[in-house]
Amino acid sequence: MKILQVDHLSKSYGTGEAKVMALDDVSFSVDKGEFVAIIGPSGSGKSTLLHILGGVDKPTSGNVYIDGVDIYSLNESKLAIFRRRQIGLIYQFYNLIPVLNVSENITLPLELDGQMTPKTRLNEIVKTLGLSDRLKHLPNELSGGQQQRVSIGRALINNPAIVLADEPTGNLDSTNSKEIMELLKASNKKYNQTLIVITHDENIALQADRIISIHDGKIQMNEVASCERLI
Amino acid sequence: MRIRKNPEVNKLYLFFAIVLVAVISFSIYQSMYILNKYEQILYNNDAEIISSLKDNPDAEIKVIKVISGKADVNAEDGKVILSQYGVQQNDIKNLSNELYTNAFLISLPGILAFVLLLICCVYFIDKQYKRINEITAYSQRVLQKDYSLDIRENVEGDISNLKNEIYKLTVMLREQSEQQTEDNKRLATALSDVSHQLKTPMTSLFVMTDLIKQDNIPKEKKQEFMDTIQNQLERINWLVSSLLTLSKLDAQAIKMKREQHSMAELIKAALEPVLIPAELKEIDINIENIDAHFIGDFYWSREALVNILKNCIEHTNAHGKIDISFEENRLYTELRIKDNGEGISKEELKHIFKRFYKGENAGEGSVGIGLAMAKAIFLEQDGDIVCNSKENVGTEFIIKWPK
Amino acid sequence: MNVLSKLTKRHLKLNKKRTIVSIIGIALSTALIFAVSISVLSFRDLAMRAAIDSSGNFEAKFADVQLANTKYIEDNSNTKEVMYSKTLGISKLNVDAKASKQYIEVTAYDGKAFENYPCALKEGTLPKDSSEIVISENINPKTGLNYKVGDKLTLNIGTRDNAQDTTLSNVTKKIYTITGILKADYTERSYSDTFSAFTYLDKSGLNTTDTVTVGVTFKNLAAMKTSVNEMSTGANAKNIAYNNTLLTWSGYSSHDNANTFLYAIAAVVIALIIIGSVAVIYNAFAISVNERKKQFGILASVGATSKQIKKMVFQESAIMGAIGIPLGLVIGYLGMFVTFSLINGFYFFGESFNMQNANFNVIISPIILTITLVILIVTILISAYIPAKRAAKVTPLEAIRLTNDIKMSRKKLRTSRLTQKLFGIEGIIALKNLKRNRKRYRTTIFSLFISIVLFISFSTIILYAFDLSDQQLGTSDYDFAFSVGGNGLSEADQLDVINKAVKLEGAGEYWIYRSVDAEATTGLSNDYKAKFKKSASSTNTDISLNVSIVEMQDEAFANYAKEVGVDTNAFSKGGISGILVNKMINGNSFIKPVDLTANSDLNLEIISDKQTNNIKLQLAAVTDKAPVAYGYSREQVYVIVPKSSMKNLLAVDNKIDISGYMGYLKATDSATYAAKIEDLKKANTVGTLYYTDVKAMIKSMQAIKLFMSIFLYGFIVIITLIGVTNVFNTINTNIQLRRKEFAMLKSVGLTPKGFNKMLYYESIFYGLKALLYGLPVGIGLSYLMYYIFGGVGVFSFVLPWNSIIICIVAVFFIVYMTMLYAGSKIKKENIMDALVSDII
Known part of the structure; x- marks a missing residue:
């Protein structure tokens, strides 16, 4: 089933001569459980696309349906709550709350809902992420890779419909990058978690089930990743 | 405080507060009104008493002093005097009916408030139960396998959270149901495949036995037929045991152990049965000399690996090469088996791990479940196996065990 | 949670x-x-207690109320307490005819009145019935009669129609027993001719038609007016007085x-x-x-x-x-x-x-x-x-x-080449930062601005207010001033007392004056004519100048003449000549009202009961120096004459009105002198000796000044402190937020010295801005003060330089210190840590 449906999405800045089309009539869909990579050079509009998918930036025209809900028909409050429960966002620069420890940062979406976090779920995620011995640490006591893992945890804790990752390995060395991608792929497989990753790195894109490439705000290619590796 | 999370409860509290304030205000107003009337009556009484004393200035002063509260008098004495005249408390006239009505009216706001609040509570509870009923109705639809509804609402509150979680349950049920259907389909397909697969050797067996029964068959031919029978029996045996394994794996009846083992040992064990066929084809097997460990089930991993290796050897030409390398990190252990055989086409690559799939270049005895079984085994260990290949260049299998 | x-x-x-x-x-x-x-x-509380102390604990008083009607006042529902009093009359004392107080006035108070009206005993007890009396402490020293507690006092009490009458009517004899001696501060009017004495008011002894005075305190002051109306109507009491001294403070x-x-x-x-x-x-x-x-x-x-x-x-x-x-x-x-x-x-x-x-x-x-x-x-x-x-x-x-998007147009961030040349790149960065963060700094500059304005205007108020009080106190070139008052006192009598006063222990130099009022219509300057035309009170078109002819005693006059540069011999014994002090206050400055020189004649007009006299006064000198105790007036000029000239002048018309003698004295020992002159006053039987202890007045004025300063400056200090917290917070946080920026600058090669320079410039620009707004407004306000006070005293407008300088220094100091403090922490920081870190 289609967990994400994007219809004729456009985003422009400025008017008249200075008008810039960040996204130009983009349409595609993603099935539940798919791992999609969106690739493109810098300035191609992929970050803008991700922000709109995450409900964080408003499109100029077009619709985005997540799990059947037209997210831009929701008012601000409802959108915030929708985002809380259905969308997990992972950024390049981790964006953790500096005064909360690892455990608190991960359970943040649930806490906002006023819910108690089921211990088992937290433990499971923490174990998978390899953070079991760092639960009480503050972000500034963690390395870059560890911080990114915390933000993955935060994105997954609520079992959202889609997880959006914006250059999740952009700030990490190659070992950490590999680890992060493995974690993402593992959760994609294990929890059937739909995963959309923005990247400019081909190697990462090739690990996905499907690659969408964007250039100058338009979709150039949208196809299943081939296993053609250089042997 | 669970209550604070629920905006509708807050609204209720607010309404309570408003009603309370309204009631208090009204009561105060009412009391003031009555007191005012009472004051009027008292004032009237005092005036009447004073006017009767017009000709008695001394008495007038005394009475004024009492009225202004400046005199030191004892009411009890006065009551005694009054009773001498037969005047009791309820004989004092002038309390008009209006006053009595008003006194009664004071209780009115209280009653009204109570009624209002009751209505409010009833309405509120009713509303909440309606929402709960919604959920019940929804659940019933889901029980009837109607998975199309979306009960989520994106608001704050415990009931909204509940709806959210129930929706997740629905999705899970739906997926399970879909999975179930698929499984059933697969099972049906598998059974038909099985019977089909079995049919072929069975037929062959029948023919062979029939042939052997005949008298005028030369000894060499009989031997040939016996060999064929043996072959087929082996084939059936292999088929049956593989199918059994597969179904056990499907039913998750096999408990995969999670123990640490040496990679080198695993490979050694897996290579054992294939060493000879490899040698025969003069295929060069290189093993990377690294100390690595994996966490998983040794026995079953070996079984799977044997299948893979068999496959590789089968599809690699003579004088070919098989490179085995591995990598271990904190998250997983990876094993790579690369050959420079004939490769697999892009089209076929999509299907090689499917059951009973025989490639174009499949060998005779191949049933097509070796790779499927291997995949199932690795998946059961929470790992995976993927395959990269290019025609006429080679094939690479990458196996992963998670830590 | x-x-x-x-x-x-x-x-x-x-x-x-x-x-x-x-x-x-x-x-x-x-x-x-x-x-x-x-x-x-608290101030209100103190003031109320002071008022009660001085004028009594009552709010309204009804006089001439018939006893029968008092119930309408006493029993009104808003009445808290009532106090009854009745002036019984006066009785003549056996004293010197020249004594200023000839009578004893006897007033009857009831119990409540004794409680609430000012009545403090020096010794003894209050009277409990109408045969007992307490008398003023002044009676004994003044009359020499030496009454003691326990003595019997016989009085013939009567009434008189007005103060001038010497005969009393309705005289009744009454014998009292003295039970106590009163402190007379509030109960006696120094100008009245009666000593005070109080007895007990026994209402039972009165007829219903007798009148009494009823003092009232109210339960509810807000309803006072209504209640007073009720009482006045009911009791037919039209003679109402309010104790405003007390009431003012209750609002x-x-x-x-x-x-x-x-x-x-x-x-x-x-x-x-x-x-x-x-x-x-x-x-x-x-x-x-x-x-x-x-x-x-x-x-x-x-x-x-x-x-x-x-x-x-x-x-x-x-x-x-x-x-x-x-x-x-x-x-x-x-x-x-x-x-x-x-x-x-x-x-x-x-x-x-x-x-x-x-x-x-x-x-x-x-x-x-x-x-x-x-x-x-x-x-x-x-x-x-x-x-x-x-x-x-x-x-x-x-x-x-x-990134914090810089939502500013490039134009707004432009800085001039001049800035670059003067302050270098550090200055440019500092200035651009200021322009970029305009909004953020606004509140801080605002609070600095308020502090500056308040500081300057308050300092100005204090300056002018105190200057004014100094002015009003006179030139205080003397320590004591005294005069003698009373009916029927002759020149000799007055001089007699004054001479005693100037010879007391502790006395030093002294001057004795008296004056005659005159008018000049000629020889007036244009300045004066202009001033006269402007003043609203001139309804007639004849321009005239009030001249006060002041007589000085010979010794002092000789000294004064010497100071002015005139030989006393220039004053002929037979004529009328004097020294003109040609200076007058006009608005905020001085003018010379008379357009004559020395040795010319000033034509004066002196009006008496008998006739209008035209006198030619020869001006021996024209000066702008006033004698001791005389300042400059807005309304008149002074001509100082010796005794001989005054005698000659008075000889012209014996009905010319001359003021009483005024004495001014510098004390060699103020404390002793003060005590001695107080004794003299008490013992004096010839009229009444009035005196002012200037030093004491100045001291109490200083006290009030100090008191006010404490409050005003305390207020300013705290408001400034509040401003400082503001400044500290804003600057500190802003610097913390720019850690990354600073780290980048450091990594590109900014030295610690350069870093300091940058902060230094920023604080300069910052402080300048605050001062730019604050100083003009503060100075403007102080000009306003000058204008307001100018109507009451003489000042020249002077910029409050002291406060301005203090302001400037303080502002820069505060800003710089804060920046230094905030910057010191950043200086020590590792560059990489800052570049990578998040602000906690």
């Missing part, structure tokens, strides 16, 4: 310094409002103006404080929110609603308020307590208020407490509202994008 509350609390804890400084700001504002209200209440004076004035002052002051407080508190919250912009963005991206985020900000303000407000209340109370203790310790108050218990008590009324709390809570809520909205508006996008 809610994760958002946790976040708020943790954030507060982590930024301890800023939190504490903000809380201090809130506390100071609370303390100030509280302290001001305490001061007002219920019969003059509405007094009430409005008091409330107006309090309102203005509190409004000022609230403006300052709002600036501080708003700034504190605005900073906190700004710091956490990124956090709010992250929270929004994770799905926090704007309501939740707004709640966070309000929670933070609630926590800071919950700590700051009680702290402020305590500080305010303690502060006033200490201040009052110090003031009470100086005691000088007693002298200026002439009271027993002249000390300040700290008065807190629950109403004031509640109002203060409400004002502050509302202030905090208002101050938190805008930052809360801003926090909620932060979009997740802003959190994702790390």
Whole structure:
């Protein structure tokens, strides 16, 4: 089933001569459980696309349906709550709350809902992420890779419909990058978690089930990743 | 405080507060009104008493002093005097009916408030139960396998959270149901495949036995037929045991152990049965000399690996090469088996791990479940196996065990 | 617990310094409002007690009320207490005909009256019935009659129609027993010719038609007017007097103006404080929110609603308020307590208020407490509202994008080449930063601005007010002034007393004057003519100048003439000649009203009961130097003449009115002299000796000045402190927020010295801006003060240089110190840490 449906999405800045089309009539869909990579050079509009998918930036025209809900028909409050429960966002620069420890940062979406976090779920995620011995640490006591893992945890804790990752390995060395991608792929497989990753790195894109490439705000290619590796 | 999370409860509290304030205000107003009337009556009484004393200035002063509260008098004495005249408390006239009505009216706001609040509570509870009923109705639809509804609402509150979680349950049920259907389909397909697969050797067996029964068959031919029978029996045996394994794996009846083992040992064990066929084809097997460990089930991993290796050897030409390398990190252990055989086409690559799939270049005895079984085994260990290949260049299998 | 509350609390804890400084700001504002209200209440309390002490504890008095009608007053429902008194009459004393007080006035008080009217005993007890009496302490020294407690006093009490009558009517003889001696300060009018004595008012001894005076205190002052009307109608009492001395302080004076004035002052002051407080508190919250912009963005991206985020900000303000407000209340109370203790310790108050218990008590009324709390809570809520909205508006996008978008056009950020040449690249960066963060700095500059304005205007007020009081006190080139008053006193009598006075122990140089009023119509200068035309009182078109001809005693005159440069021989014994002091006050400056030179004649007109005399007065000299004790007037000029000239002048017309003798004296030993002249006054039987102890007056004036200064400067200091907390917070936080920037600059090669220079320039630009706004406004206000005070005294407008300089220095000092402090921490920081880190 289609967990994400994007219809004729456009985003422009400025008017008249200075008008810039960040996204130009983009349409595609993603099935539940798919791992999609969106690739493109810098300035191609992929970050803008991700922000709109995450409900964080408003499109100029077009619709985005997540799990059947037209997210831009929701008012601000409802959108915030929708985002809380259905969308997990992972950024390049981790964006953790500096005064909360690892455990608190991960359970943040649930806490906002006023819910108690089921211990088992937290433990499971923490174990998978390899953070079991760092639960009480503050972000500034963690390395870059560890911080990114915390933000993955935060994105997954609520079992959202889609997880959006914006250059999740952009700030990490190659070992950490590999680890992060493995974690993402593992959760994609294990929890059937739909995963959309923005990247400019081909190697990462090739690990996905499907690659969408964007250039100058338009979709150039949208196809299943081939296993053609250089042997 | 669970209550604070629920905006509708807050609204209720607010309404309570408003009603309370309204009631208090009204009561105060009412009391003031009555007191005012009472004051009027008292004032009237005092005036009447004073006017009767017009000709008695001394008495007038005394009475004024009492009225202004400046005199030191004892009411009890006065009551005694009054009773001498037969005047009791309820004989004092002038309390008009209006006053009595008003006194009664004071209780009115209280009653009204109570009624209002009751209505409010009833309405509120009713509303909440309606929402709960919604959920019940929804659940019933889901029980009837109607998975199309979306009960989520994106608001704050415990009931909204509940709806959210129930929706997740629905999705899970739906997926399970879909999975179930698929499984059933697969099972049906598998059974038909099985019977089909079995049919072929069975037929062959029948023919062979029939042939052997005949008298005028030369000894060499009989031997040939016996060999064929043996072959087929082996084939059936292999088929049956593989199918059994597969179904056990499907039913998750096999408990995969999670123990640490040496990679080198695993490979050694897996290579054992294939060493000879490899040698025969003069295929060069290189093993990377690294100390690595994996966490998983040794026995079953070996079984799977044997299948893979068999496959590789089968599809690699003579004088070919098989490179085995591995990598271990904190998250997983990876094993790579690369050959420079004939490769697999892009089209076929999509299907090689499917059951009973025989490639174009499949060998005779191949049933097509070796790779499927291997995949199932690795998946059961929470790992995976993927395959990269290019025609006429080679094939690479990458196996992963998670830590 | 809610994760958002946790976040708020943790954030507060982590930024301890800023939190504490903000809380201090809130506390100071609370303390100030509280302290001001305490001061007002305490001062009012003291003033009321002083009023009660001096004029009595009553609010209204009805005179000539028939006894039968008094019940309408006594029994009115709004009456708290009533006190009865009746003036029985006066009795002639057996004293010297020249004595200024010839009679004893006997007034009867009932018990309540003795309690409430000013009546303090020096010795003995109060009378308990109508046969007992207490008499004024002045009687014995003045009359030599030597009455003691226990003596019998026989009086013939009668009434007279007016003060001039020498015969009494309805005289009755009464014999009293003296039970006590009164302190006569308030009960005797020094100008009246009666001593005071009190006996007990026995109402039973009166007829119903006899009249009494009824004094009343009210239960409910707000209804006083209504009650008074009721009483007046009922008791047919038309002769009503109000104790305004007391009523003014309760806010219920019969003059509405007094009430409005008091409330107006309090309102203005509190409004000022609230403006300052709002600036501080708003700034504190605005900073906190700004710091956490990124956090709010992250929270929004994770799905926090704007309501939740707004709640966070309000929670933070609630926590800071919950700590700051009680702290402020305590500080305010303690502060006033200490201040009052110090003031009470100086005691000088007693002298200026002439009271027993002249000390300040700290008065807190629950109403004031509640109002203060409400004002502050509302202030905090208002101050938190805008930052809360801003926090909620932060979009997740802003959190994702790390840079603070510089939403300014390139034009606005341009700096001139000149700046570059003068200050180098560090200056340019400093200036651009200032331009970029205009909004952020606005509140800080505003509070600096307020402090500057307040400081300059208050200093000016103090300057002018004190200068004025100095002026009004006269040139104080003398220590004591005295004169003799009384009916029928001759020149000789007066001189007799005055001569005694100038010879007392402790006396030094002295001058004795008396004067005659005259008019000049010729020889007037154009300046004077212009001034005369302008003044509104000139209804007739004849321009005239009031001239006061002042006689000095010979010895002093000789000295004066020498000072002016004139030989006493120039004054012929037979003529009328004198020295003209040709200087007069016009507006804020002086003019020379007379257009004549020495040796010319001044034509004067002196009007007496008999006729109008035209006198030619020869001007032996024209000077602008006034003699001792004489300043310059707005209304007249002085001509100083010797005794001989005055004698000649008086000879022209024996009905010419001449004033009594006025003596001025410099004391060699003020304390001794003061005691001696007091004794002389008490013992004097010839008329009444009046004297002024200038030094004592000056001392009490200084005391009041000191007192006012303490309050005014204290007020300024605290408002400045509040401003300082503001400045500290803003600058500190802004610098912290720019850590990354600084680190980058350092990594590109900015030396510590260069870094210092940059901060230094920024603080200069910053301070300059504040001064640019503050100084002109402050100076403008002080010009306004000058204008207001100018109508009352003579000043030239002088820029309050001292305060301006102090301001400038202080502003730069504060700003620079804060920047240094904030910068010092950054200097020590590792470059890489800063570049990579997030602000906590």
